Amino acid sequence: MEQFLQQIVNGISLGSIYALIALGYTMVYGIIKLINFAHGDIYMLGAYIGYFCMTHFHLGVIPSLLIAMAICTLLGVIIERIAYKPLRNATRIAVLITAIGVSLFLEYGTMFFVTANVRSYPPLKGILTQSFKLGNIVITAQQILIVCITVILMVFLQFIVKYTRIGKAMRAVSLDRDAAELMGINVDNTISFTFALGSALAGAAGILVGIYYNSINPLMGILPGLKAFVAAVFGGIGIIPGAMIGGYFIGTVEVMVAGYGNSMFKDAVVFAILILILIVKPSGLLGKETKEKV
Amino acid sequence: MKRLFVLCTCILLAVTLTACSKANENEIRIGINYELSGDVATYGQSSVEGIEMAIEEINKAGGINGKKIVPIKYDNKSEPAEATTLANKLITQDKVVAILGPATSGSFKAEIPVANAKKVPVASGSATADDVTVTSDGKVQEYAFRVCFNDSFQGTVMANFASENLSAKKAVIIMDSSSDYGKGLAKNFKENFVKAGGTIVAEEAYVAKDTDFNAILTKIKGLDFDVIYIPGYYNEAGLIIKQARALGITAPILGADGFDSPVLVDLAGAEALNDVYFTNHYSSLDKDPAVVKFIEDFKAKYNKEPDAFNALGYDLAKFVCDAISRAEKLNGESIKKALEETKNFVGVTGTLSVDEFHNPVKSIVVIGLQNGKQVSSIKINP
Numbered sequence: 001m002e003q004f005l006q007q008i009v010n011g012i013s014l015g016s017i018y019a020l021i022a023l024g025y026t027m028v029y030g031i032i033k034l035i036n037f038a039h040g041d042i043y044m045l046g047a048y049i050g051y052f053c054m055t056h057f058h059l060g061v062i063p064s065l066l067i068a069m070a071i072c073t074l075l076g077v078i079i080e081r082i083a084y085k086p087l088r089n090a091t092r093i094a095v096l097i098t099a100i101g102v103s104l105f106l107e108y109g110t111m112f113f114v115t116a117n118v119r120s121y122p123p124l125k126g127i128l129t130q131s132f133k134l135g136n137i138v139i140t141a142q143q144i145l146i147v148c149i150t151v152i153l154m155v156f157l158q159f160i161v162k163y164t165r166i167g168k169a170m171r172a173v174s175l176d177r178d179a180a181e182l183m184g185i186n187v188d189n190t191i192s193f194t195f196a197l198g199s200a201l202a203g204a205a206g207i208l209v210g211i212y213y214n215s216i217n218p219l220m221g222i223l224p225g226l227k228a229f230v231a232a233v234f235g236g237i238g239i240i241p242g243a244m245i246g247g248y249f250i251g252t253v254e255v256m257v258a259g260y261g262n263s264m265f266k267d268a269v270v271f272a273i274l275i276l277i278l279i280v281k282p283s284g285l286l287g288k289e290t291k292e293k294v
Numbered sequence: 295m296k297r298l299f300v301l302c303t304c305i306l307l308a309v310t311l312t313a314c315s316k317a318n319e320n321e322i323r324i325g326i327n328y329e330l331s332g333d334v335a336t337y338g339q340s341s342v343e344g345i346e347m348a349i350e351e352i353n354k355a356g357g358i359n360g361k362k363i364v365p366i367k368y369d370n371k372s373e374p375a376e377a378t379t380l381a382n383k384l385i386t387q388d389k390v391v392a393i394l395g396p397a398t399s400g401s402f403k404a405e406i407p408v409a410n411a412k413k414v415p416v417a418s419g420s421a422t423a424d425d426v427t428v429t430s431d432g433k434v435q436e437y438a439f440r441v442c443f444n445d446s447f448q449g450t451v452m453a454n455f456a457s458e459n460l461s462a463k464k465a466v467i468i469m470d471s472s473s474d475y476g477k478g479l480a481k482n483f484k485e486n487f488v489k490a491g492g493t494i495v496a497e498e499a500y501v502a503k504d505t506d507f508n509a510i511l512t513k514i515k516g517l518d519f520d521v522i523y524i525p526g527y528y529n530e531a532g533l534i535i536k537q538a539r540a541l542g543i544t545a546p547i548l549g550a551d552g553f554d555s556p557v558l559v560d561l562a563g564a565e566a567l568n569d570v571y572f573t574n575h576y577s578s579l580d581k582d583p584a585v586v587k588f589i590e591d592f593k594a595k596y597n598k599e600p601d602a603f604n605a606l607g608y609d610l611a612k613f614v615c616d617a618i619s620r621a622e623k624l625n626g627e628s629i630k631k632a633l634e635e636t637k638n639f640v641g642v643t644g645t646l647s648v649d650e651f652h653n654p655v656k657s658i659v660v661i662g663l664q665n666g667k668q669v670s671s672i673k674i675n676p
Binding site (some may be wrong): 003006007010011014111115116120131133140213220254256257258259260263 | 331333336371372503509512513516532540542563
């Protein structure tokens with residue numbers, strides 16, 4: 001039982017990261033029906049920006065987090081403006097291929113500048129090095145930090161999407177872009193804003209992973225990116241609460257498979273889930289069956 | 295007409311290119327095919343530092359029979375496929391007489407078929423897998439050599455160390471299943487630990503680039519064991535040690551020469567590196583005069599303590615150059631023969647002779663870490 005609870009703690013920490021990345025995937029898909037494969041690399045860039053803030057400028061965790069989020073926001077918007085906006089009316093496959101191109105560009109561009117070496121975050125100080133014991137269950141301060149920041153960001157995101165004007169615009173564009181444009185909504189700005197939000201969350205996930213695992217490299221975004229994509233599909237792509245549930249679900253499943261089954265199968269199980277969902281309920285857990293618009 | 299013109303241009307171009315790469319009579323070209331970036335970059339970079347230092351010393355002393363050594367260095371990005379491509383390039387375009395590296399068994403093995411086909415000897419300083427110099431059906435890989443001991447020796451020594459010095463009865467193995475190195479070590483440790491009367495309580499596996507080991511560590515935390523053996527490289531081993539200590543696992547952690555990198559301390563944190571022991575080629579705590587001189591020279595050149603890969607790289611270059619100086623002719627076949635005849639070559643990592651399977655016969659050290667620092671070293675002879 002204790003072991004089970006400990007595995008749940010591990011799963012929730014990992015799931016938080018997937019959920020943060022999955023939110024970006026799902027929002028971008030919801031609004032322009034694009035699977036933004038470069039999203040995992042924004043997460044990687046967030047980890048590197050955090051690394052440079054902490055090692056070169058000796059900033060604390062929270063300032064580094066905010067800077068990483070701000071710079072990722074900017075990068076997200078720039079990528080959208082340069083790479084995706086000119087293809088607004090192109091076929092979806094063209095945009096998808098562009099996304100893969102952007103992803104490779106970010107990975108190997110970063111590798112050019114920072115080399116392919118694994119880097120480690122500087123040692124943490126004070127409260128973040130502590131761990132707490134509940135019976136035999138160990139919860140580290142870093143795990144608490146990850147879960148808290150994830151929850152705060154999700155609440156904040158829900159607030160933006162549900163209760164602000166720009167959130168309303170986002171929902172309108174995702175429902176019907178042409179109609180939204182006719183109603184006087186600036187579609188381009190709304191799409192940019194969506195990229196900005198998603199990238200900020202990915203940047204936050206990046207720096208949290210850096211702190212938690214203490215190891216970053218230019219290709220670190222590929223696998224978590226794909227798993228977050230699975231999480232988004234599991235929850236129902238385009239649906240924000242779905243991405244959160246999906247993230248926590250995938251994280252927990254991965255940990256449970258490693259803990260009770262065979263650790264070699266954990267990645268395979270995650271992708272098997274993707275295949276199963278696509279066969280059984282392609283619209284995802286919270287998705288509604290919709291007819292393809294013609 | 296146009297087609298003819300293109301053909302002529304191609305031929306001309308080919309002729310000029312071959313002319314360019316023709317070797318100079320007064321130099322000896324040696325290829326360096328190492329992991330300068332990628333997953334195990336610090337092995338490659340460290341080895342090359344040692345190699346370059348050795349070549350510099352040899353050239354300063356007049357080269358080999360009056361000929362200067364010209365190293366030609368390429369980065370294989372820690373990828374076996376890239377290592378093969380570069381070996382081909384070094385042999386066919388750069389006309390090298392021997393290739394040093396790569397550092398890891400997987401990449402080195404990928405290079406060997408090229409070496410055998412082109413009859414150019416290749417030698418590694420740190421490819422420790424058992425089947426590097428001998429194929430799985432027991433045939434010697436004619437053109438492959440190394441200056442390091444193999445994994446069965448490492449696994450055996452660590453298993454004996456665990457049962458005798460640490461009086462361990464039960465062990466857990468967490469193995470890197472994506473490398474030949476990890477699998478070979480795990481197998482040999484297991485065999486010898488069981489032979490010494492111990493039991494393996496659990497065997498877990500991970501693959502390179504994994505970062506989350508909490509699930510498997512939580513699983514083994516509930517078990518009764520005395521030591522954890524981690525046959526793998528520093529990138530993942532560092533994270534496993536960090537996460538194990540954070541979960542409150544205090545048992546001694548054992549490893550092999552893959553632990554030998556300053557990055558291990560960065561990843562795990564010094565306070566987590568207590569009761570960590572690993573087998574290695576050399577220890578900077580050694581008081582042998584040859585070792586002391588090497589450490590001094592190295593510090594003067596690079597301004598840091600040399601690690602085992604620096605020492606192995608240094609030995610490797612000297613070992614190959616020693617064979618080249620004894621070779622009758624400056625070609626792959628004669629150098630290979632000279633390498634095979636190496637007897638009592640004195641290196642920083644010990645005195646070695648090449649046996650019939652192209653393996654060196656030499657000693658090994660077990661290094662102990664406390665607070666991230668090397669505090670003990672025990673030398674064990676074969």
